[in-house]
Amino acid sequence: MNLIQIILIAGFLMASILCFAALKNRSIARLFFLGQFALGVVLTIFPKLSQFAADILGVGRGTDLILYLLVLYVYVGSILILGKFRQLERNLTELARQVALANPWQPGTDKAPK
């Protein structure tokens, strides 16, 4: 086994542990990431598999196939995160609004709006 394989597999294992710790109660997200990490480990141990898949799909090299998939993955992932951001922003807005509406300051009152 090459040194790079050991480094990569160690990385995937670390990521899996983090994934378990960070994504509590989110089984689908866990499954999604663990599936990827498992695939990563398999491809690291058997690099020829990616070449095999590339040949079937009509891509020159296995490395290129992985690169193309990575590009696609980054884009889709970014858009999903952007959508999540907007949702969080909406929630935050509603929360801040409720705080504002609950503490109106009117003339004659001394209470400062919090």
Add this chain to the structure above:
Amino acid sequence: MSSDVFIIIPCYNEQAVLRETVRDLLSLNARVILVDDGSTVPVQTVADDLPVEILRHPINLGQGAALQTGMDYAVCNGAKAVIHFDADGQHQASDIPRFLDKLEQGADVVLGSRFLRAEDSDALPLRKRLLLQGARLVNLIFTGLWLSDAHNGFRALNQRAMKAIRLQENRMAHASEILGQIRKARLKVMEIPTRISYTEYSLRKGQKLSNSFNILLDLLLRKLL
């Protein structure tokens, strides 16, 4: 204080001119609502001697969010009409009765326009005039409303409009969003000429060209997500 017209003024670090802006409004029979959008120095500390009501966002969210908070407050307090007014002093308090007249005449929403009178549009810097023409076009594409002006923050809404409109764009894209919702709810829109005084202060605080791109991006994201 018994009036059912609410003037909503979003403020974010506008202390320098806020008092003057508010003073012009006090002669009108209306309730003035300052929505402090998380200013560094709370608006209340500089305006607590004025007969105004103040709502404060604990964090800065943007002008659209502040307007919506003001409208929520107005609806809860039985407002018959709301006016959207800028804190920086570019709108004329004396125009407000004309907005209310149009509501009486049956409009659901009245928008101020800088392009209905030659003397108003001539007062605009050329670059701004060109930019606004582009913005009109963007509004047409995104909202289907072809208006004489774009992104003029001076508006009046009646009760029906207040209930139909729910701003979700926190930042400046709310100005196009509001038009989209007006059209969707089939509200009756009228435009009236307004003069905008571009003081050095309001130009400095106002929209920069680069921000137009941000607004466009917000609108696109909204369509997509």
